[in-house]
Amino acid sequence: MTFKMVWFPQAIPRHSFLVWLLIHRKLKTQDIMSKWNSSGNANFSLLCCSLCTLGTDSHGHLFFECNYANQIWIGIRDKAGMGMVQNKWDDIFDYLVGIAHSKMAEHVIAKLVVNATAYFVWEERNRRLFTNKRRSKDKDQLIQVILTTVQMKLTTMKFKSTIQVAQVLQDWSLPRGLLVADDDSG
Ligand SMILES: [Zn+2]
Structure with a gap:
């Protein structure tokens, strides 16, 4: 079931791959990395979410309970017919399961939007964590990148x-x- 909701004909492969890792909790978030480091010298500033600097760098927080990520989610969900879907990955996952096999335009768009949102939030998290650079202080810019990417894909369909x-x-x-x-x- 999870296969179809991520790998559908119109999907953007690098986005699907990221969401596949997310579904299986395979992203190298800091909470998971710290469990591998058994030295007891965990650097707690590293555990911090690089997007909001308040929460923990974990799957649940980044997708999309983080205050920053939540604002991205709120900024894109209406355009994909998901205005009722809350910013919790379990809720989003349940919604995707329900439309996994649908070929309706609005459902294909919803899947493209979720994949793109997860991809670009993760990319922004990495950018800040590893380079100390950020795309912008302005969340609207990230929302625009997500919507433009999906829009470009839609023009090929x-x-x-x-x-x-x-x-x-x-x-x-x-x-x-x-x-x-x-x-x-x-
Ligand atoms: Zn955060």
């Missing part, structure tokens, strides 16, 4: 022409030329 899908394309500022007549249903 074709959509069955329905009123609902036409609205989705309009919401994403996509050309109506991506719509194709649904004449292969019979």
